[in-house]
Amino acid sequence: MSAQSFYxxxxxxLVAVDCIILGFENGKLxxxxxxxxxxxMQGEWSLMGGFLQNEESVDEAAGRVLxxxxxxxxxxxxxxxCYGNVRRDTGARVISMAYYALIRITEHDHFLAQQYAAHWLELHQIPELIFDHRQMIADALKKLRENAHFHPIGFELLPEKFTLSQLRSLYEEIYQHELDKRNFRKKILSMNILEKLEEKDKTTSKKGAYLYRFDKQQYEELKRRGFVFEI
Structure with missing residues (x-):
């Protein structure tokens, strides 16, 4: 039997990619x-996604959608x-590869979002979604919590310059519980992966709070020596 006959x-x-795109703004995921x-299901709420094209890998397809x-x-x-229940999509047999992405909301193209009728919603505001997209979101948030515990991926959601209060708020959102202010500050500063700047954020008080920057080069060097990030 020839390969053509076999296939x-x-x-x-059909193979699709669905992207759980997360951002952080005003203290909220x-x-x-x-x-x-x-x-x-035209008009219903959906994750951002698309179908795999002939000449691209699933990673490339997800990158294209993003x-x-x-x-x-x-x-x-x-x-x-991978989500492949037989009847997950009411239109056809579609197998979906889901990806989650972390972006800085201030850097994305708002005009593109408008073209796709896309909106940023807080997690508690998410309406009913098509197919199994709600399960994808739950799985993505679980994975985010697991990864954020041992990898500094949270900095992908923050602006380049941030306060310790903003950093703590981010991790409180990720873990969905409060963190002790003093202990968090002590622990994160003891890691020596933040660069303290001379600038201050004075949006919440006249005194202001010092801004910091994640030192990725320092983190990579420490990791090479055996350092383990853990929050």
Whole structure:
């Protein structure tokens, strides 16, 4: 049997990528979702996604979706899981590879988001979603909490310059519980991976709070020596 004949007799399925795009703004984790423009379930809320093209890998497809919907490249993105229940999509047999991405909301292209009828919503504001997208979000948040505990990926969500209060608020959002202010400050500063700047953020008080910057080069050097990040 020729290869052509062999593959011709194998069931053909569609492969999609769905992206859980997370951002952090005003002390809250947010998710970028859109209102679906095509049937089935036109007008319903959906994750950002698309179908795998012939000449691209699934990673490349996810990167394309992120670029087309946010205008950003080279952002933190991780493959989450494969979702393949037979009847997960009411339109056809579609197998979806889900990815979660962390971006800085201030850096994404707002015009592109408008073109896709996309909106940033806080996690508690997320409405009913199509198919199994709600499960994808739950899985992504679980994975984010696991990874943030041992890897400094939280800095992907913050502006380049941030206060310790903003950093603590981010981790409180990720873990969904309060962190002791004094202990958090002591622990994060003891890691020696933050660069203290001479600038201050005075948006919340006249005295202001010092701004910091994540020193990725220092972190990589410490990691090479055996340092383990843990919050």
């Amino acid at each position: 011709a007799n194998v069931p053909q399925h 947010k998710l970028l979702i859109m209102q679906r423009k095509v049937d089935p 670029r087309q919907t946010t205008g950003l490249e080279n952002i933190y993105m991780e493959q989450l899981a």
